[in-house]
């Protein structure tokens with residue numbers, strides 16, 4: 001067992017931190033305030049090489065390992081301090097692009113991955129619906145095969161990158177009678193007839209990442225855009241993708257917790273009360289100690305899941321555990337950070353106010369904490385994973 005990063009990994013991580021500190025961090029608070037996605041910033045990140053990290057070089061990617069992709073996310077969270085930007089990046093690279101890379105035909109990979117890897121086309125995943133969130137097998141969007149097309153009807157909601165995306169991986173029912181065994185994945189382009197972006201969703205956090213509904217009104221998807229096998233989408237697309245989401249996409253949360261802790265230590269050292277720095281008070285030190293404990297344990301869990309994926313080990317229990325633990329401690333750390341900053345932490349003057357709003361998404365999106373506990377519990381007593 002070796003807990004250290006290689007020299008190349010350290011250098012790579014450092015280079016992403018430098019990029020994110022220089023390019024992403026300035027303006028992060030303003031983008032949050034204005035709920036503004038910055039396309040120029042996206043293009044710069046793409047030019048730097050962040051949009052195609054895990055895909056093979058033949059499809060325009062960098063062929064980076066899962067661990068290195070995770071490290072890039074961590075570095076982006078640390079240097080960039082823009083959870084919304086990291087969310088859009090994750091939705092694009094991980095839940096939008098990875099299913100195409102993992103399940104796509106040669107033609108699909110050649111057609112879509114280079115555009116995703118270059119950042120030219122933004123991607124995302126359309127699973128959740130107004131009436132089906134945690135109960136993802138209950139989706140109502142249908143896909144009916146007709147003359148070389150699948151005709152999709154239904155509405156997806158809460159779709160990250162919805163208003164920006166050029167291509168989405170979408171889950172729909174090809175057999176309404178069969179529940180999860182009747183769900184199929186499709187690759188849907190924004191210009192397909194019958195596709196439109198529905199209402200934009202205004203959020204409390206991650207505000208620089210746009211979210212919207214996607215509407216399919218007799219949307220014609222060519223039969224060759226079926227992703228994976230018909231009626232196997234729940235396992236092949238949804239489950240496999242969520243396992244990626246529950247690992248790589250948590251990198252930015254770790255980086256965010258680390259920079260937050262550093263800023264809390266600095267603040268506690270310079271803020272004086274009762275004639276001395278508040279860092280001298282044991283109660284403040286205890287809050288910092290808890291934050292450090294959460295950070296380091298969360299990092300171990302994340303690296304274990306990334307390592308698992310690099311070994312080709314499917315481990316839904318570890319993936320759910322990682323999602324549950326990291327997002328829960330991220331919320332707790334953000335609360336401590338505000339507390340350490342006192343009243344100032346409750347103002348727009350410091351980033352900690354933003355981090356408490358951003359952190360809350362973690363325990364909701366990609367399967368809530370309750371659902372993760374349910375999955376872990378079921379697996380512990382010998383049941384099936386599910387979503």
Ligand SMILES: Cc1cc2nc3c(=O)[nH]c(=O)nc-3n(C[C@H](O)[C@H](O)[C@H](O)COP(=O)(O)OP(=O)(O)OC[C@H]3O[C@@H](n4cnc5c(N)ncnc54)[C@H](O)[C@@H]3O)c2cc1C
Nearest residue numbers: 125126127128133134158159160364365366367368370371
């Ligand atoms: C900002 C944002 C971005 C998102 N991005 C995407 C995206 O890109 N693509 C996508 O497909 N989806 C996306 N989602 C959707 C997200 O995955 C869902 O919001 C999430 O799965 C929860 O579904 P829900 O909101 O319908 O809540 P519900 O399922 O209605 O849950 C409400 C509450 O009931 C609890 N609950 C439900 N069922 C159970 C149960 N069996 N046992 C115990 N408690 C239960 C939940 O834990 C929760 O507390 C996004 C959501 C947000 C907020």
